[in-house]
Amino acid sequence: MNFRRLTRTVLTLGVLSMALIFNACKEEEEIGPAPSVTAGSAASGVVGSVAKITASINAPEGLKTLTVLKNGQTFDSKIYTGETTDNYTKDYTVENLPTGSTVVFTFQATDQKNQSSTVATQVITVSAVPAKPVVTVQGVLTGNVSWTKGNIYKLVGFVRVGGDTTETFSATAATGTLTIEAGTTIIGDRASKGTLIVQRGSRIIANGTADAPIVFTSERAPGQRESGDWGGLVICGRAVNNQSTGDKGIQLEGSYKGWHGGSNDADNSGSLKYVRVEYAGVPINPNQEVNSFTFGSVGSGTTIEYLQASFGLDDSFEWFGGTVNGKYLIAYRGLDDDFDMDFGFRGNLQFIVGMRGATMADQSGSNGFEVDNDGQGTGNTPFTAPVISNASLIGPKETNATSISPQFQNGMHLRRNNRIKVYNTVVTGYPNGIFIDGTNTQANANTGELILNRVVVAGVAGWGTGGFGEGTTTAPNGFAVRDVNTATPAAAITVGAAKPSEWFAAQPGNKILNTYAGLGLNQSVFQAVTPTFTLANGGTLAAGGTVPTGSFFSAATFIGAFGSEDWTTKWSNFSPNTTDYSK
Incomplete structure (x- = not known):
């Protein structure tokens, strides 16, 4: 009897043990499979584009984490909180x-x-x-025309916006408005002297941004570009100049039907913002080049701001009459003049800088x-009388050892009966600072119709007497402010009864210094690098400025184009010969 009970007990325990083992195995078998991850397909993209990083995840036991490397x-x-x-x-x-x-993304889930x-x-x-597609443009553009940043536009020959190509403005001539998207590149055909001309009555709306400037440049590859590879950007307006009257205009140098002039000083030729013009200035005829930016009788309704002219074969900026105002202008290593004004130009300019290359000067000086005022120095009205504040004119002479072209002349050559007014400006590195x-x-200076106030003229340490090469035998050399003319032999000149240098020194805030050291200028402004423009602490130029009256001028207490x-x-580019514009 006891043996049977014992046997039954053992069997019962055995059955229970088997049941427990079976249940335990059953519980282990009920754990679902591990998570699975299927990554997105391989992809490619250009720098700056956006790629989608994707994965599909399946987790029967519920997701806990995903790690992406x-x-x-x-x-x-x-x-996660258990999603499957x-x-x-x-x-x-x-x-x-x-x-x-390649950039490798890995995914692992728990x-x-x-x-x-x-x-x-x-x-x-x-x-x-x-490479962007190149769209060839030639002839006359009329109506509303748009250029977009997805293309490169190639100017072949004289491309005109509008059809006004006669001496007397015609209200019936076809007009056009060219709108250029921020970030667009325009190249000029070298063989045909590609040039863009906005004719009277038409407009250009070229508003780039600091991140996406509009660039007019050479068609040639990086490393091969040269000054004069194409024409330039020309705008012809209907404001007043002192060479024509009414609707009868005058033609720009080169006789390429760039007629300009009229009777509307508020004329609007459009807007240029954040625009660069590089390697322009092709000779239309011998010794008749197109400027990088040419403004013929452009009116005050036009906007020009944040413009850079680089490596032009003629002037970087030239105004023939008109009243257009401008701010934030860069003239970089052009061949002739940085800023040329004549034929009754009366606009306001503020925050402008010119910089030269040591050997890059024009045969004309x-x-x-x-x-x-004009080519003969007549009394034609309106007089050339721009008002300029906060200019920095940086010449080619960095140090006494720097060899420069003998064709360099003056920081300011004020001549032929003009009535310019200049404030808060610095001139350095030129053989002559100022030549009236x-x-x-000189009579205009004496009567107060030509004004130079708060102008600092600084020499180069060790460069002859006074820092302008005076007394040296190597040309070019000159003076801070010329007291003699350039005749042979030189003759003394005066402003009233005073020497020009004495007159200059007596004007409010003016200074003549033997060296630019201490001004706060960074040495890089003389060099072929991206310059540091902001002033060093404690520099002479950091204080003492007072801008002219008028709503156009922005407040500035510094001298020159830059403060802090x-x-x-x-948006600017100081090494455009290395830039690939094809993409």
């Missing part, structure tokens, strides 16, 4: 990496049972930027400012 480093992570599926996506902006580089997926991989390849040339111009802010940032 980029080239082995954390890119993203995500925590997820479609992950995140944007990746392709970084500035060499073409052909579930609520702490099971891990195998690693899934998505690869992004950096692809080459495709190169200046920072060249200002005339001609008896009628560099307005050239991002």
Whole structure:
């Protein structure tokens, strides 16, 4: 009896043990599979484009985490609350990496049972930027025409906006408005002297941005570009000049039907903002070049701001009459004059800078400012009388050892009966700082119709007597302010009864210094690099400025074009010969 009970007990315990073992095995078998991750397909993109990083995740036991690595480093992570599926996506902006580089994204998920997926991989390849299509443009543009940044526009011959090509303005001539999108590149055909001319009555709306300037440049490849590779940008308006009357205009140098002039000083030829013109100035005829920017009788309704002219074969900026105002202008390493004004130009200019290359000067003589009433110095009205504040005219002479072209002349060549008014300006590095040339111009200074106030003229340490090469035997050499003319032999000149240098020194705020050291200028403004424009602390130029009256002028207490802010940032380019504009 006891044996039977014992046997039954053992059997019962055995059955119970088997049941427990069976249930335990059953529980283990009921744990679902580990998570699975399927990564997105391999993709490619150019630098700056956006690629989608994607993965599909399946986790029967419920998702816990997802870890995404980029080239082995954390890119993203995500925590879940038991979801069994997820479609992950995140944007990746392709970084500035060499073409052909790969960026590897890996994905690994865990579930609520702490099971891990195998690693899934998505690869992004950096692809080459495709060249933009080149659209050839020629002839006359009328109506509303738009150019977009997805194309490059090639100017062949004289491309005209509007059909006004006769001496007397015709109200029935076809007109046009050319609108250019920010970031667009325009090239000029070398063989045909490609030039863009906005005729009277028409407009150009070229408003770039600091991040996406509009660029007019050479058609040639990086490293091959030269001054004079194409024409330039020409705008003809209907404001007053002192060479014509009424609707009868005058033609720009070169006789390419750039007729300009009228009777509307408020004329509006459009808007230029954040625009660069590079390697312009092709000779239309021998010794008759197009300027980088040419403004013929352009009216005050026109906007010009943030413009850079670089490596032009003639003047960087020239105004023939008109009343257009301008701010934030850069003249960089042009051949002739940085800023040329004549034929009754009466606009306001503020924050402008000119910089020269040591050997780059024109046979006619190169200046920072060249200002005339007209070619003969007549009393034709309106007089050339621009008002300029906060200019920096940086000549070619960095140090006494710097060899410069003998064709360099003056920081300011004020001649032929003009009535310019200049404030808060610095001139340095030129053989002559200021030359008030001609008896009628000197008379204008004496009567207060030509004004130079708060102008600092600084020499180069060790460069002859006074820092302007005086007394040296190597040309060019001169004076801070010329007291003699350029005749042979030289004759004394006066402003009233005083020497010009004495007259200059007596004007409010003016200074003559033997060296630019101590002004606060960075040495890089003389060099072929991206300059540091902002003033060093404690420099002479940092204080003492008072801008002229009028709503146009922005408040500024410094001398020259820059104080503590560099307005050239991002949109300017001081090494355009290395820039690839094809993409």
